[in-house]
Amino acid sequence: MIAKIVCYALSGLEGVPVEVETDVNKGVPSYDMVGLPDTAVKESKERVRSALKNSGLLFPMNRITINFAPADIRKEGASFDLAVAISLLKASEQLLGAETGDTVFLGELALSGDLRPINGLLPILISAKGHGFTRFIIPAGNEKEARFLGGAEIYPARTLSDVVKHLVGTCPILPLETAEFAPHAAGKTSADLKFVKGQPMARRALEIAVAGGHNLLLSGPPGTGKTMLARCLPTVMPDLTFDEALEITKIHSVAGVLGEEGIVSERPFRTPHHTATTVSMCGGGNKVVHPGEISLAHGGVLFLDELPEYKRSTLEAMRQPLEDGKITVSRAGGTFTFPARFMLCASMNPCPCGNYGSSERTCSCTPAEIRRYRKKISGPLLDRIDLQVEVDDIRYDELTSSEEQEDSAVVKARVDAARRIQHARFREYGIGTNAEMGEREIAAFCTLTKEGDDILRAAFERMHLSARARSRIIKVARTIADLDASADIQPKHVFEAVSYRIYDKIG
Amino acid sequence: MSGSYIAEERAYLWLCACTDTDLHEKTALLRAAGSPLKLFENAEEIFPAVLQNGAERLQGGYHVREEAIEKHIAHLEERGYFAVMPFSDDYPESLRQISSPPLVLYGAGNRALLAKRKFCVVGSRITPAWAEKLGRDLAAELAEKFAVVTGLAEGGDAAAIAGALPSGNLIVVLPCGLDECYPAAHASLKQKIAERGLLLSELPPAECAKKYSFHARNRILAGLAEGVLVLSAAKRSGTLITANCALDFGRDVFALPHNVGAAHGEGCNDLIRKGAFLVTQAEDILSVYGMEPAVRETAELTEEERRVLAVLRERGEAHLAELAGRADLRVFEASAILSSLEIKGLAVKSGGNKYSAV
Numbered sequence: 001m002i003a004k005i006v007c008y009a010l011s012g013l014e015g016v017p018v019e020v021e022t023d024v025n026k027g028v029p030s031y032d033m034v035g036l037p038d039t040a041v042k043e044s045k046e047r048v049r050s051a052l053k054n055s056g057l058l059f060p061m062n063r064i065t066i067n068f069a070p071a072d073i074r075k076e077g078a079s080f081d082l083a084v085a086i087s088l089l090k091a092s093e094q095l096l097g098a099e100t101g102d103t104v105f106l107g108e109l110a111l112s113g114d115l116r117p118i119n120g121l122l123p124i125l126i127s128a129k130g131h132g133f134t135r136f137i138i139p140a141g142n143e144k145e146a147r148f149l150g151g152a153e154i155y156p157a158r159t160l161s162d163v164v165k166h167l168v169g170t171c172p173i174l175p176l177e178t179a180e181f182a183p184h185a186a187g188k189t190s191a192d193l194k195f196v197k198g199q200p201m202a203r204r205a206l207e208i209a210v211a212g213g214h215n216l217l218l219s220g221p222p223g224t225g226k227t228m229l230a231r232c233l234p235t236v237m238p239d240l241t242f243d244e245a246l247e248i249t250k251i252h253s254v255a256g257v258l259g260e261e262g263i264v265s266e267r268p269f270r271t272p273h274h275t276a277t278t279v280s281m282c283g284g285g286n287k288v289v290h291p292g293e294i295s296l297a298h299g300g301v302l303f304l305d306e307l308p309e310y311k312r313s314t315l316e317a318m319r320q321p322l323e324d325g326k327i328t329v330s331r332a333g334g335t336f337t338f339p340a341r342f343m344l345c346a347s348m349n350p351c352p353c354g355n356y357g358s359s360e361r362t363c364s365c366t367p368a369e370i371r372r373y374r375k376k377i378s379g380p381l382l383d384r385i386d387l388q389v390e391v392d393d394i395r396y397d398e399l400t401s402s403e404e405q406e407d408s409a410v411v412k413a414r415v416d417a418a419r420r421i422q423h424a425r426f427r428e429y430g431i432g433t434n435a436e437m438g439e440r441e442i443a444a445f446c447t448l449t450k451e452g453d454d455i456l457r458a459a460f461e462r463m464h465l466s467a468r469a470r471s472r473i474i475k476v477a478r479t480i481a482d483l484d485a486s487a488d489i490q491p492k493h494v495f496e497a498v499s500y501r502i503y504d505k506i507g
Numbered sequence: 508m509s510g511s512y513i514a515e516e517r518a519y520l521w522l523c524a525c526t527d528t529d530l531h532e533k534t535a536l537l538r539a540a541g542s543p544l545k546l547f548e549n550a551e552e553i554f555p556a557v558l559q560n561g562a563e564r565l566q567g568g569y570h571v572r573e574e575a576i577e578k579h580i581a582h583l584e585e586r587g588y589f590a591v592m593p594f595s596d597d598y599p600e601s602l603r604q605i606s607s608p609p610l611v612l613y614g615a616g617n618r619a620l621l622a623k624r625k626f627c628v629v630g631s632r633i634t635p636a637w638a639e640k641l642g643r644d645l646a647a648e649l650a651e652k653f654a655v656v657t658g659l660a661e662g663g664d665a666a667a668i669a670g671a672l673p674s675g676n677l678i679v680v681l682p683c684g685l686d687e688c689y690p691a692a693h694a695s696l697k698q699k700i701a702e703r704g705l706l707l708s709e710l711p712p713a714e715c716a717k718k719y720s721f722h723a724r725n726r727i728l729a730g731l732a733e734g735v736l737v738l739s740a741a742k743r744s745g746t747l748i749t750a751n752c753a754l755d756f757g758r759d760v761f762a763l764p765h766n767v768g769a770a771h772g773e774g775c776n777d778l779i780r781k782g783a784f785l786v787t788q789a790e791d792i793l794s795v796y797g798m799e800p801a802v803r804e805t806a807e808l809t810e811e812e813r814r815v816l817a818v819l820r821e822r823g824e825a826h827l828a829e830l831a832g833r834a835d836l837r838v839f840e841a842s843a844i845l846s847s848l849e850i851k852g853l854a855v856k857s858g859g860n861k862y863s864a865v
Contacts, residue, residue: 198828200831357857358859454849495843
């Protein structure tokens with residue numbers, strides 16, 4: 001008898017349906033797999049054999065052929081185990097009367113017959129639902145992730161025998177209830193702006209950066225709280241919408257970094273180490289293509305601590321995704337596109353010894369050393385960082401005691417208001433934030449008064465600003481005006497925007 | 508045979524560029540021969556008489572000397588360099604007065620600047636932002652009356668160059684030959700100076716900078732100028748060599764006052780203690796030479812800008828948060844106003860969110 005069971009393989013962020021066909025014939029006992037299975041899939045033979053035996057089921061001592069269709073795509077990983085086991089049972093007539101035609105089986109088997117969770121479940125469910133499948137049997141370990149799909153019958157199973165009992169109807173499993181998405185599950189991170197002492201400039205820059213979706217560079221001596229400031233970024237960013245959360249969860253699920261909660265409810269904050277390779281940063285891999293750090297930071301923050309220490313080629317590779325919001329990785333196995341719309345936050349010391357501009361320690365670097373250090377970051381990359389701000393190295397508690405240390409919620413409220421203005425403005429332009437404006441939008445929404453234009457011209461002459469800084473300054477000025485709820489860009493907004501271009505003044 | 512140099516000049520250039528002798532030996536040779544031309548023609552007798560191993564050090568005969576000098580002059584002409592010798596009309600008079608005047612000055616650019624009154628502005632490589640800004644403004648004002656003389660280093664020298672270059676009244680003396688550039692990062696700047704101002708060097712064009720050539724260059728800086736302004740100098744700074752040379756040569760020395768305890772300013776404060784003129788504005792220098800400063804136009808300021816500027820002047824260098832607190836403004840408002848003051852040239856930002864008035 002021939003049995004057909006549907007399961008799914010992953011290709012990038014998409015699920016591809018795979019039919020597992022099993023034929024059990026009379027003859028010399030043998031067990032063959034065809035249809036381009038890789039080593040992990042072939043090894044399912046032994047897992048399935050033991051799992052069947054230990055679940056009190058029979059492994060047929062016949063001539064068994066298993067085919068994975070379509071035969072031209074490579075099948076990887078252990079997520080086919082359950083489908084292989086079920087099709088084997090069906091072909092050996094141990095599942096008489098069970099309806100399996102429109103059900104998708106997903107899961108890895110342990111030798112004991114337990115079902116183990118798999119990576120990339122959510123993207124598979126979403127793709128399969130798109131292909132018209134509405135009934136799924138999944139490992140109980142993936143239950144939380146699957147809860148958010150909705151509009152499908154999803155049965156979480158603990159063991160292979162649970163699945164068998166469910167299929168033959170002796171002990172049906174209850175379908176999962178759809179969970180309500182609650183963004184920003186509180187208390188997950190301990191970061192909050194109220195714990196940041198002083199740093200008025202950096203706080204303000206943080207607020208502007210998030211409000212307009214601008215990239216941010218924090219420069220300051222070591223140990224001044226650059227990382228702490230950066231960690232506060234996700235706490236003032238707007239809440240995730242369900243669609244955004246699903247998209248981020250898909251990426252995290254494929255990469256296997258999904259947390260306990262099963263869905264990403266908080267904006268990601270990724271901090272790759274400076275030894276990271278281009279592939280780990282941008283995505284890639286030998287056969288299976290994995291999303292890189294920039295995709296894992298999609299919808300959130302990519303924090304690069306000690307920016308000049310990163311490999312130049314790695315940083316340069318990020319330039320194009322920074323513009324496009326996605327990365328396309330081409331490998332022999334195919335071309336995959338991962339979303340990568342993230343906010344870049346970088347930190348660096350002002351000079352090699354770290355004390356330039358410090359009031360307590362003296363800098364021992366020569367101008368040539370400082371220039372060489374800063375040159376490690378290419379102009380084009382710096383060009384994509386709209387806000388550059390210095391972090392103070394001394395506590396200004398006594399100076400700023402009059403100013404209340406706001407917490408993240410207060411700042412977030414202002415950011416949300418500024419974002420609403422931007423959404424209304426860009427509704428017909430297909431962009432969401434000021435940072436994404438092109439020349440066309442700048443011309444439409446960022447007309448400067450004569451006075452504002454004069455300021456910019458004077459700034460260019462006096463402060464030796466680079467030509468490419470112009471549109472950056474205008475965009476930031478637009479965001480500052482939005483935070484001010486001002487319809488036009490006023491001179492003071494331009495002045496403030498100019499003060500965030502500290503690195504343009506250097507060659 | 509190139510026609511632009513007369514026989515005596517050619518002989519002189521040969522001695523300076525084509526022989527393996529130092530300044531003392533050259534002077535001794537000249538004294539023994541009586542004139543460069545005689546030295547050139549009778550080198551075979553004079554060299555062994557004056558120098559140790561004189562015969563070996565003078566290799567080849569008259570024709571070899573002729574050939575070497577031809578090649579040297581061809582190189583100068585190809586690059587557009589000129590050479591000035593003590594007996595040339597435009598050899599700076601002030602240099603003739605110093606104890607060891609350079610035998611030859613190679614130059615590229617505006618030769619007419621040699622005849623102008625000259626004033627030297629120098630500073631060490633580590634110069635605080637306010638001193639750079641002030642140095643730039645002073646150099647710009649001085650350039651209206653003088654040719655500003657300085658070196659090609661970063662920091663103080665670069666500030667003087669930035670101030671004086673637009674007017675073209677700028678003489679930069681290199682520690683290496685005119686073909687070379689030290690520091691290499693200033694190659695394009697050097698090119699601009701050659702186009703608008705004047706580059707000078709006492710070394711043959713292909714010579715590299717040596718450790719001792721900076722010392723020798725500083726003596727030319729001080730020698731050329733009527734006075735020397737030191738923007739910044741640590742306790743032991745190469746800039747002080749220029750100041751000391753200036754004192755030896757009887758030039759006026761000027762210095763910017765620095766904060767007590769600021770390492771990069773101790774040398775300046777020392778100079779003032781010893782009697783150098785204290786400089787905070789161009790008038791302080793110009794009045795010494797009986798000159799009137801040009802009337803500076805004052806920028807129009809808003810009420811808030813005036814308030815912030817007043818606080819800034821009162822506090823000296825101060826952190827943004829402190830300024831905002833004292834001017835009763837939000838920090839980002841103060842930051843915008845300070846940007847405006849910076850653009851108007853009244854304030855300058857140094858590292859660590861600190862500002863000072865200029």
